[in-house]
Amino acid sequence: MSFSARILDWYQQHKRALPWRETKNPYVIWLSEIILQQTRVEQGTPYFFRFVEEYPNVTKFAEAEEDNILRLWQGLGYYSRARNMHKAAKQVVDLYDGVFPTHYSTLLSLPGIGEYTAAAIASFSENHAHAVLDGNVFRVLSRYFGIEEPINSTIGKKLFSKLADELLDQHHPGEYNQAMMDFGALQCKPKNPDCSVCPLRVDCVAYANSLQAELPKKIKGKKSRDRYFHYFIIEQDGKVLMSQRPDGDVWTNLFEFPMLETANALSIEDLQISSEFYELFGNSTIYPIGGLQKHVLSHQNIYASFYRMDYSGVDLPKKNSWNYYLLGNLDKLAKHKLISSFIERHF
Ligand code: SF4
Structure with missing residues (x-):
């Protein structure tokens, strides 16, 4: 045959x-x-x-x-x-x-x-x-x-x-x-x-020839890049601040919490005294929620930390993609997995 x-x-x-x-x-x-x-x-x-x-x-x-x-x-x-x-x-x-x-x-x-x-x-x-x-x-x-x-x-x-x-x-x-x-x-x-x-x-x-475990052969892809995302949960009157991701990076147009990316892993203390943090949030206080989350994408490892932010007294930066949404309406927004699982666990 x-x-x-x-x-x-x-x-x-x-x-x-x-x-x-x-x-x-x-x-x-x-x-x-x-x-x-x-x-x-x-x-x-x-x-x-x-x-x-x-x-x-x-x-x-x-x-x-x-x-x-x-x-x-x-x-x-x-x-x-x-x-x-x-x-x-x-x-x-x-x-x-x-x-x-x-x-x-x-x-x-x-x-x-x-x-x-x-x-x-x-x-x-x-x-x-x-x-x-x-x-x-x-x-x-x-x-x-x-x-x-x-x-x-x-x-x-x-x-x-x-x-x-x-x-x-x-x-x-x-x-x-x-x-x-x-x-x-x-x-x-x-x-x-x-x-x-x-x-x-x-x-x-x-x-x-007992080659089942050897075949097929594949050339190993390029090494994954590590990225460090810090998410901030900022609530006001039953609403939470959400941001829409830009074009040209992972998760285009999907919603997430306001985020700061840093080149290296940072402790909460180092994050709070960093110039990037100060520029966006001044002297706001943050409290960690949950531990570090690792999210693997093709060619990228995302290490995400989440913080609740006490924003009182701070003028939040006016970013076009930042808007408050009612907590009850969050399920209507298209979000990536990292954010939807966080919401499931903590809201
Ligand atoms: S084709 Fe696949 S399943 Fe069939 S004998 Fe060969 S290795 Fe085994």
């Missing part, structure tokens, strides 16, 4: 019943694919249902306020994905009269859609013959063929892409792509794949 026949055969017996597999609607497939990037299926599924219910078609999505999309997205992280979805939806409405495209090259021209997502939408919706290449597929190919080339090197990307195209079942590209992804997720798992029941075992290079 050929490689693809064995994968398809395995899929018939083991495929996952996922709600977005019930449809050929490219808009719904797009929603599911973007939501599930770097998110576990169990975590992403409720988001998928909420988005489909709130925005049943791409026109409704395009017409939505960005704040509402971000609020619905809250908890998934990688907020630029939600913003790109909004841009893409507007583009679909403006350029294609609200008809979601299914051609690979057109899909690639939309914000936030890369090769993987374009291949997934094109093949799942219309059976266009484009092979998907995600972490699951890389793993299966690398192990089965014993490929040592790193999956994120330039040569590796080309090599795996060519191989995936050659193996693609031209008659059932959509089903084959889903089968490869499930095979990687359920059978050829990252840790401890159960090779004893694998239909590829007889000629799998990794199995024959």
